[in-house]
Amino acid sequence: MPNHASSRRHLLAGVAAVGAAALARPALAQRRGNWPERPIELAVGFSAGGGTDLTARTYARFMEQALGGSMVVLNRPGASGEIALGAIGRARPDGYLLGMTNMPGLVTLPIERRSPQFRLDDFEYIANLVTDPSAFSVAADSAIASIAALVERARREPDTITYGSTGVGTDDHLALVLFQAAAGVKLVHVPFPGAGPLRTAILGKQVDIAGLNIGEVAGAPDGLRMLVQGGATRSPFAPDVPTFREAGFAMDMGSERGIVAPKALPVEVVTRLREATAQVVRNPDFVSQVRTQFTELAYLDGPVWRQRLSEADRGFRDLWQRQPWSEA
Structure with missing residues (x-):
């Protein structure tokens, strides 16, 4: 014979639990909606004063406006950028540590090293910003x-x-x-x-x-x-300098710089970062700042950029088989 008093207590406990969960969900959403609640760090794998560092500092300044929070650039040079990228790949996925990447190094370092500190699958891809x-x-x-x-x-x-x-x-x-x-x-x-x-x-x-x-x-x-x-055509910032192809060498090479975050970053934060970055690259003042650094805007949203990196990965793996560059 059922114990009605006990059943009532269990029912009330269940209702209370459901109510608490319902209250917790808006609270969690509100906390994520308030992100960022503290400064965001943007790691750069090279020393201060180079092109990657300048791009990072310009991006950080405009992202502060877009996000309504502060962003601090951290220079962590070493191992051709691998130290910084490895730290990002291992970081807690909360959006408070991002990384400024360089391609091809983002693709080539895991190919050339026996025990790389990161792989392409370790990141959420926010956007590519510029090419140089x-x-x-x-x-x-x-x-x-x-x-x-x-x-x-x-x-x-x-x-x-x-x-x-x-x-x-x-x-x-x-x-x-x-x-x-x-x-x-x-x-x-x-x-x-x-x-x-x-x-x-x-x-x-x-x-x-x-x-x-x-x-x-x-x-x-x-x-x-x-x-x-090394561009496919002459840069507007060096119109009098010939390309490798014009000089008779069938090759192109350049640095593409973008933003990554640790894998498994909450979808809400990824979306917020991508939307804010898209806002930044549409800002005429940001575009003007990029041009004063003699770099060209080359914006690609995260998923499109990730696909391009996959294609580049296949191409560099083929080159590695033909000509391992760590010995060159």
């Missing part, structure tokens, strides 16, 4: 006055010309790898932790050639001269 073609530059008074002169000397004096990059697997380094294969020459690769130290080194003539992006050279003080650029 690679370039080969020399000191203004260098005896190497053109890309043809570089090739001639490199063939005459193999393994004597030094080439500085921002690290193995970066666009600067891969531009060297492709150039060496196309020109049939061999340069001495010297990696640096970022564009700032590399720019100092080329101005101080510690290296002969600097693999720097157009935005890192066009806005630099007098003392540098671009020999060749």
